Amino acid sequence: MSTVTELGYVGIEASDLAAWERFGVDLLGMQVGSRSNEALTLRMDDAVHRWIVVEGDADDLAFTGFGCATQSDLDAIAARLRAAGNTVTEGDAQLCAARQVQRIVVTSDPLGNRVELYVGLAVADTPFASGRLVSDFVTGAGGAGHQVLIERGMDRQVLLDWYGLLGFKVTDVIDQELAPGIVASVTFLHCNGRHHTVALANMPFPKRMHHFMVEATEISDVGLAYDRCMDAKQPFEMTLGMHPNDRMFSFYVRTPSGFNVEFGWGGLVIDESSWQVQHLDRLSSWGHRPPNLVADLLQA
Structure with missing residues (x-):
């Protein structure tokens, strides 16, 4: 079956470029x-962009671009979506130029x-060069990273069926009881060897997306980014910790638009042919504590 192969880029509507x-x-x-007055693009590798930030008031997720390997794969996925009653529109030359892809629907x-489903994301004219990283971001076959979407009360099976049309499969499920009668539930989906590319979360959060994860190839970059964010007084969502399912060592920092970026290292790469769905009862093996709780403990 034709499937998407990666999360290639994410679009954000932001009030402060x-x-x-x-x-x-x-x-x-x-x-x-x-960079322009209306938009900013950010690179994580040799792709022309991985983040597209457009000027606007929403301060939220604006769009997500999933890559397809071939034109025929894109046609097959679009046909499945239409057969299931979804509206699918062929992108024009202007949109292709804006996203710098060969074709888009x-x-x-x-x-x-x-x-947005596309074929052929362009490669930049110059190699990627970070002024801060000592290593690189993990992209390649795993795409730009992963996103966690907020379900907002929708029946999860409806969402699983829809993302299944793109070729996503369930990796695992975590249901953690935060307090008596209050459960945070997340289902994780993969479309390549990255443990998850999309996750669906049933938890209170004001944005469409809880976070987008970016991963470095060396653990020291997590600590260095953590220190930079702390020194800049950038608000944190969660301090350093590790997840039990994808084994990512990471922290969560608040973006200027109010959702979070997870900055991590060491994420699990799965064998899709043999992976067995897991059910877990905690979101973090250790750490990932609210920053105010950590501050209170340190002060005490």
Whole structure:
């Protein structure tokens, strides 16, 4: 069956492009791809962009781009979506030029999140060069990273069925009881060897996306980025910790638009042919504590 192969880029509508440039370049170690009064693109590797930040008031997820290996794969996925009753629109030359892809079609998931399916994301004219990283970002066959979408009360099976049309499969499920009668539930989906590319979360959060994860190839870059964010007084969502399912060592920092970036290292690469779905009862093996709790403990 034809499937998407990667999460190639993510689009954000942001009210402060200058803050996003500082956040992405100075704190996380990305590189500016292009810059104008209306948009900013950020690079993580030799692709022309991985983040597309457009000026606007929403301060939230604007679109997600999933790559397809061939034109026939894109046609097959678009046909499945249409057969299931979804509106799928062929992108014009202007949109292809804006996203710097050979071809693109546009649809929406059941939550109303704009999804762009493309072939042929362009390679930049110059090699990626970070002014902050001592290593590189993990991209390649695993794509740009992963995103965690907020379900907002929707029936999860509806979402699983829809993302299944793109070729996503369940990796595992975590249900953690945070307090009596209050459960945070997340289902993790993969489309390549990266443990998960999309996750669906049933938890209170005001944005469409809880976080987007970026991964470094060396553990020291996690600590260095952690220190840069702390020194810059960038708000944290969670301190250093590790997840039990993808084994990512990471922290969560708040973006200028109010959702989070998880900056990590050591994420699990799975064998899709033999992977067995797991059910776990905790979101973190250790750490990932709220920063105010850590501050209180340290002060005490």
